[in-house]
Amino acid sequence: SFTSIRLVAGAITLWILVQASSKRRAPGGSWPSAFALLAYAIAFSFAYVGLTTGTGALLLFGAVQIVMIAAGFFGGEQIDRTLVLGWLLAVAGLILLLLPGITAPPALEALFMLIAGVAWGVYSLRGRGSRDALGDTAGNFVRSVPGVLLISALFWTHRSADLEGTALAALSGSLASGLGYAAWYTAMPSLGAIVAANAQLSVPVIAALAGVVLFDEPITARLAISSALVLGGTALAVRRKLTPQGARSSIGT
Template sequence: MLKWLCAALAMVAFALNSLLNREALAGLHLDSWSFAFIRTFSGAVMLLILDKIIPVKRSYNAVQASISWWGAIALSTYMLGFSLAYVQLDAGIGALLLFSAVQFTMIAYAVFVAKERFSLWQWLMLAAALGAFVALVRPSNGAIAISGAAMMVIAGVAWGVYSILGKGAEPRTATRIHFTRSALIMMPIAAVALLFFDDRVWTEKGFMLAVTSGAITSALGYSLWYFVVARIKTSQASIMQLSVPPIALVLGALLLQERLSQDTIFLCAILLGAILAFTLLRYRQ
């Protein structure tokens, strides 16, 4: 019972990341560069505190993961793309695009690197998901800003790469190290960006939204999720993550008064349904 409660809380936390980011940027409470840096820095601090309170046994894989900076670079790309995208995207749509890009990245890795073979039905579901995704982000679809969608896709690809790089490592240790290094990477980037761009915004509310996103819904959310993943099947974990975009869509409508057209809702349903069917077929196979 505890693991399912933790799983539900983790999914809500992931969805809330989108709402917190969107509220800060759309409400002009904080600029995207500052939000990304504060989120990463506060996440690193919270993970360091957790590591002191609940020590993790160090393993060879954990130490090995800590050596590489590629994970930190991928995490920084995700953080920046995520925040820059939410200048233009609604919370729910952003979560859907992010999740889809992550899945497509992982599938591409399975096909081209791991040489995994898919059945005909899997290819059909993948084609349906990709078709719905392209239709959703096409320039003629006025409901979604193409530049915002592009930034979120970049963020999703980066998160997919980050996930692949982290395979075999002790999750919490690797995440803490990558968050810390990502904060170091983004500090000069954010400083330079704020010097040369005129979109500087800073309010106490925006600062608190970024800290909440980093320390609570990111650091604690990831920790809860790692607790769950160690106790359920991989297929269950993959399917469970499908709940994040719908949760973000519902919470965005309730809390941020975001609205979707019927065509957008239809394409979202096809995209999520096709990825769900693909996932079920993959693990059944």
């Protein structure tokens, strides 16, 4: 229920924004990107119910890292010591943040989370060629709606949604998913695959810091250190400009 409401709300919000923009045009995107988005959302919804937050995040972001770094490596993006250092710092910070919640995962849920990570990595990579982030994201969301509604119909007897849950799902779809994914597609062309993979590691830290600001959650030494490692490592990678080096990349200076 949550996933279907989230994607439908995101599609509606983005379609309205595209139509209201100064350059009115049909939503862009593509079917392969929409399929990757749908696969991510569905696999994640099946996975998270059986995993702890720490375990799920490590599986998800681990799969994302492998897909995106491999794509950048074989696509000719340069990898130097600064980028490697930034990535190692960010990974260390993420593990420190999530370590208390890591447990041995159930096999099926772990598989679904790995599928979600691969799908999100593919969806992100397809954003490298986007020239209209809002229009492309809108088109991808709109194309994903028939699929998510079909899957929701197949699991209709397992639905669970009250008014508050529906409202939260709609807000999540409109803001966090719809507008957030459009912002991500805006950044992807200038980041490159490897730096974008590094930037993904900051998501759990930003979410934890948002909990401190919005919900008065305590600031622990572990959160402070992990935040410094992840955000510092991400900053090292993002500030570095990637340059193509042919079919493969090498570790330089």
